[in-house]
Amino acid sequence: MKQTIPFDEMDRLFESMRRSMLGGSWMAGDTNLRLEATDDGYLVHADLPGFESDELDVRFDDGVLTIDAVHEVEDDDRSRSRRIHESVRVGADVHIEEIEAEYHNGVLEVRLPVDEAHDGGHRIDVN
Template sequence: MTFRYDPFEQMNRLFEQTRQSVWDGVDTNVSVEQTDEGYVVMADLPGFEKEDIELQFDDGVLTIEGEVAVDETAGQATHRRRRTVHERLSIPGPVLVDDITASYHNGVLEVTLPTEEDAGDTHRIDID
């Protein structure tokens, strides 16, 4: 078995580490699936509490925002930094705004957006 060194893979890994250290962002690993009833959005948000996350649906766009303070201890020094997330997802079909649901368990946010033919308006979404 031969191992081939890939400098581009190492470069991508370094860029990603730099981006995370500079922006203190969170990689949300968001997925959107279309079902017979509408759309299901899944986002990995480890370390957040549901109270730290704000969801809003406005004019066909689902916005996921959150912020949490993280304390890191190394020896006797404690460092505090903020972790933030900001995702905006365009939902291609009309959505039944009053029937949008969201749940958050074990660091995974799941938002269900049922569709209909005529929908619209802004709606704040509570997380269960």
């Protein structure tokens, strides 16, 4: 069993948070997630080999994209399962009705279109 030094775990968590806020890719367990800024929003890639599309639960709520996946296999004398739970915060006004997701050859691709009128925030005039 691998022993983790508390500061190593904290560094890993901070690195994951930094990348989720600034974009990029990171490894979390055996899932590779990539968040890319595009001209019309964001594109999230998740490597999820071995799952079927009906085993994926993809949700967007309160600025967070969450991916849950469960794959269960039952043999004659035993059963196995593989579970994945990943989430990424998107700091923009996403058009929820226009989110699209596709799953092909073990890769989930989620398109998150954003409001072009909001390019990083709303300017507030000071009187």
